[in-house]
Structure formats: structure tokens, C-alpha cells
Amino acid sequence: MIIGDLKNTDEILDSIDDAKKVLVMGCRGCVTICQVGGEKEVALLASQLRIGDKARGRNREIIELTIERQCDAEFIEPILGKVKEVDKVLSLACGIGVQYVSDLGLPTPVVPGINTTFLGVNLDTGLWKERCQACGDCVLEITGGICPIARCSKSLLNGPCGGSADGKCEIDPDVECAWQLIHDRLKALGKLENIERVIPARSWATSRDGGPRTRIREDLRSISREEG
Amino acid sequence: MRLSYPTNVKIVRVPCSGRVNTIHLLKTIEEGADGVYVAGCLEGDCHFMEGNLRAKVRVEHARELIAQMGINPDRIRMYNMAASDGPRFAQVATEMTEHIRQLGPSPLYTGSGPEWPKQQDPKEQIEDNNPKPKAAAG
């Protein structure tokens, strides 16, 4: 899931300061699950903004709307009219949603209300941790299902490094050493020999080093062309 | 018991203080109330285990949110009292009314601008307006 964090209130206020009518727009995808940009959070932020405006004697309209997904045309098209009605959209979707709505070619600027932070898992109420960096060439099969790229501070493919002590990473005693976790997991799986397997220097072209990534699936594209 | 309490206090009944959400508190302020308080049962005495503790966290959250907007966070408070303690209910209603009277009308009503410095931590102003939880019985 994509995890995000609400932006600092002053930053939000600055970004919509010049607007007379603002649409606070939520998304029912990841940001609803991680409780930062769903219907509830939209209501809270919108109410908070109205409180700030009224206290300053400012007469500005703040409207609310949460759609199924902000990264999908089928859910955005029905609400284009609403977007055109306002001076600014304050989107609580992840950066993908913000860009998708901005790219529609509408005159309305779309500004982010959250910082998109990482791809992670919800471990407990209010606790999320990073799990994947979308490197494009997954090694979880070798590492016992623990990602060395996202979870090792140095993204070492052949760890641990000399900084691993008592299961913790040298960057912070609260951070678990991913390679210790990998070791322990492989041991439990009876695959400890994997730890000695050298993962050769890899091409990072599948990751961000290859520039922005595009995925094309001809099978799906040809079907959609047939369907017209 | 016929106890009197200030008529400006409007009661919204909920099955448990745990039903009160942050948005309910914000809405009262947004719609012009000068102050709002949650009257929950004594800590440790919640019929639904921890409704009043949840309410406490939400009151905290609402206080932070209005403070960020320049509103005195102490316009939102949480009080705990036993469900059967009528005199305490009346006393709290009077105390809260007095307290809000001192703060004056909400800036949302007057449009007079922020009354709370941005940098100040809303927690700094929290007074302990609740009795300590009872020691466990027995």
C-alpha cells in the first residue's frame, strides 16, 4: 500500500491562499486505508480550514468530495464539472492521484495535501513500515521474503555489513538489521545456504536509474483495441 | 434532584462518550459555538471498556487542530464524572460556562482573527480539570 502523511498546516494554508473556492478531494484507495486522505480526513481538514477562514473573517468556500480512485479516469470523469467549479483542488491522494488530476488539462491547479512517503505495510493501528521500493527486479525469493533494498539502510544485496550488531542496524538502534532478519528467516526456512549466494551486481535500469518507467502489455492493449 | 445549570449549555446525547468523533467537536466550533466539552464517565468506569479514553484522545486531537487555526484550544475540553453524579454535572456546566465567558466570544463569530499564537503547543494549556481516576475497588 502507498503510505502518506498529512502536510504541515501552514504549508497547506499557503498553497491555497490565493483561492476563493477550494475542493478538498479525497481518494478511497490506499490513503483511506492509511487514514490520511479518505472521506473522514477530508471532512476534518475541510472543517479545520473553514474554522481558520471564519476566524479571520474570510469568506471562502471549501467543498469536499472523495472518489473511488484519483489515479483512474473512470472515477474522475464524472466529477470533472466539480473540479472546474473551483479555483484550486487540494488533493489528499498520493502523488500519483495529484498528478493524474493535474494532467487532465483542466485550468484548475491541483495541490497536494499530503506527502507520499513510501510503499509499506500497516503493522498495527497507527504503525506503518516500508517494505518495497519497486525496484523492478524482485529478489525476495533468494532473501526469504525480506526485501534488502527497502529494509537494509544501505540497500545491500549481499549483507550484512560490519555495522550489524545484536540484530540492529548501525544507523539507529531502533532499526532492525534487514540482513539479520534475512539470516534468521532463511534459517527457519532451512535455506541458510542462500545467505552465501552472491547476488551479482545488478542492473538498476529496472529501478529509477533507468529513468521514469513505463509498462506496456501488448496482450491487453490489443484486446482493448479490438473492443474499440 | 432539581439542580440548575446554565441554560446556554446545550446537551447532545450520545450512547457513550466514545461515540464522539473529532469531526463532531470541530463542527461545533465551525458552526459558531464558543466552546464545547465532552462529559464522559470516570476513567476506568466506561461501560464499553474504553469509550471515555477514546474520547479523551479525540478531544486532544480536536484541540490541536483548532490551535493550528489560531483558536484557543481550551474552547474544547473533556470532563469526567460519574453517570449518577448530578451535582458534579451542574458544577462542570457552570465551570465551563465561566471559563468560556472569560475567553470571550469565538473569533468565528466576530471574525476578529487568531486568538492563539501559532507556535504555542496546545498541550501547554491543558489544565487538569478532572478528578484522578478512582483506585481499583477491592
Ligand code: SF4
Ligand atoms: S526486491 Fe525490489 S521488488 Fe522486491 S520487494 Fe524489494 S524493492 Fe520491491
Ligand code: SF4
Ligand atoms: S546493519 Fe544491516 S540493515 Fe544496517 S546497513 Fe548493515 S546490513 Fe543493512
